[in-house]
Amino acid sequence: MKKALIIGGGIGGTTMAMALQRAGVESRIFEAYDRPADYPGLFLNIASNGLDALRAIDVEVVDRADGFPIPRMVMWSGTGKRLGQVANGTPLPDGTVSVCVRRGALQKALREQALDRGIDIEYGKRLEDYEVTADGVVARFTDGTHATGEILIGADGINSRTRRILDPDSAKPRFTGLVSVGGYSRTNLAPTTDTQHFVFGKQAFFGYLIRESGDIYWFANLHRPDEPTRGELAAIPTEQWRRQLRDLFADDLPLISQIITTSVGDIGAHLVHDIPTSPVWHRGSVVLIGDAVHATSPSAGQGAAMAIEDAVILAKCLRDAPDINAAFTAYEHLRRPRVEKVVAYSKTLSDSKAPGPVARVFRDLMMPIALKLFANPKSHAWMYTHHIDWNEKAVTKVA
Ligand SMILES: Cc1cc2nc3c(=O)[nH]c(=O)nc-3n(C[C@H](O)[C@H](O)[C@H](O)COP(=O)(O)OP(=O)(O)OC[C@H]3O[C@@H](n4cnc5c(N)ncnc54)[C@H](O)[C@@H]3O)c2cc1C
Structure with a gap:
């Protein structure tokens, strides 16, 4: 063995x-x-x-x-325009869908x-x-x-x-230009059953979902052209994040500020690399x-x-x-x-989460069209319908 x-x-x-x-x-x-x-x-x-x-x-x-289960994702512009909806994966044959x-x-x-x-x-x-x-x-x-x-x-x-x-x-991991910040909140907002929402704000990107219990899971992606150090991020206290995020999303859907304000516990942040x-x-x-x-x-x-x-x-x-x-x-x-x-x-x-002002206008115009294309389950089938049969022999002879 x-x-x-x-x-x-x-x-x-x-x-x-x-x-x-x-x-x-x-x-x-x-x-x-x-x-x-x-x-x-x-x-x-x-x-x-x-x-x-x-x-x-x-x-x-x-x-x-x-x-x-979170089978659905709905996209919004910061001004509250619904840009479209896409499936979060392809259900397995028994109906199982992607989960959070x-x-x-x-x-x-x-x-x-x-x-x-x-x-x-x-x-x-x-x-x-x-x-x-x-x-x-x-x-x-x-x-x-x-x-x-x-x-x-x-x-x-x-x-x-x-x-x-x-x-x-x-190669060293590549900084993607994004800092991800997030936490958990509780408010009296209605549950977003089966759906995660994404908002392309004026200055940053916001994602959230509200469970039946009232618990809110949220994150924000902030654009940072210069890579901060881990130490710099770690030194930012929760209250400072709260203020900074409220400022960043001040011109976007008010619900975002409400979620940030009611965040419970620490607001965490990390650099996004790939x-x-x-x-x-x-x-x-x-x-x-x-x-x-x-x-x-x-x-x-x-x-x-x-x-x-x-x-x-x-x-x-x-x-x-x-x-x-x-x-x-x-x-x-x-x-x-x-x-x-x-x-x-x-x-x-x-x-697409960090465009400049011109690109942003273009994105908000084009996004509904692009999302219609993505809404077709075939467009991402390559990613989600990958199936592993344990009993099938692995292809081990490489030409
Ligand atoms: C905020 C955030 C959100 C994410 N969102 C998603 C998402 O929505 N969907 C998704 O699929 N993925 C997501 N990911 C990515 C996902 O978490 C990782 O891709 C996944 O954890 C990779 O698994 P891994 O086992 O390769 O590495 P990890 O889960 O990171 O595990 C590596 C382990 O190795 C240990 N280790 C490190 N160095 C050593 C050493 N020298 N000796 C011994 N042990 C060591 C670490 O302590 C750790 O336990 C997200 C990641 C982050 C940070």
Whole structure:
């Protein structure tokens, strides 16, 4: 039986361990956090294709993570003109649609299922270095310990240490020009059942949904041509964000200011980066998955789904290929074109959120036409109808 070391216990890493177990590969997860900290962060979309991939290995997250269906997205201009509506994915054959979950809840649901399946997750294990040996690979951690395995899977996110060791020339994550800010509110506004709303404001982009409970999930994307440092963002207190956001959206739909004003708890902010392409996906006994090799900006709602698909497909390749190199080669062959297309598509969506004043007028005129085209379910079928059949043999011979 092969033995895998998985670096990173995030969305991709935990799914990877469960998929490998199905494939008959033993694995251990090494996570840098010193305890099961369900990382902070807001909420995310698990697109229907991501749910399909989880089903392939019988992992359930929707109920466990308090997920709720969001099959529809409605776009507005800042002045309140309804620009149009698009489907948030393609329903699976049984009618299941894309869902919204809090990132931390998704992380917890995956972790608990991995633990239920007897998977070992070790905390406080930050990868420092690894060495490929005749028998496999030795991973060394910053706490001075090490672990050995036949293969090492880097699932350590956008700032992957594994990627930097694998390919010291790998590109740095690209700043998309957006800062994402968000939080949770409560007001007496009516629920937006099944629908997430997006507002192309005069100066910034706003997204929100209101659950039946009255809880509001919201975020804003702010355009920043010069990349701020993480420290600068972290130093901005919640009250300052509240003021700044109210100013930015002062000329837009009043509901936005109402939501921002009633925000409960911290308002969080982070820089939005992506990785459009990575030259090296694997070398010898080491391979990358998820954000470590192809981070996407959140605009297409596909980051988690791509990490999950990677994990399930890599496990199938390891199950079916004659050797490790053939498995990794097949995995890259199956995944690279799809993920690079998703990252590029998401970047075009991100760019549409930050136009100048002239482009904004043009966008508001053209958007209803473009949305009519997008409303056709076929226009995005390539992204959402990706199906993984666990029992089908992975295509492991690459021409
Ligand atoms: C605000 C925000 C909104 C998003 N919205 C969406 C959305 O709507 N839809 C969507 O699909 N995706 C979204 N994403 C993206 C999604 O969260 C990521 O794409 C997804 O988490 C990728 O999974 P991953 O396992 O590759 O990386 P992560 O989930 O980031 O996991 C990486 C793990 O590796 C650990 N790690 C890092 N370095 C080391 C090391 N040296 N040694 C050991 N462990 C290490 C980290 O602590 C972490 O636990 C969003 C992301 C953000 C930030």
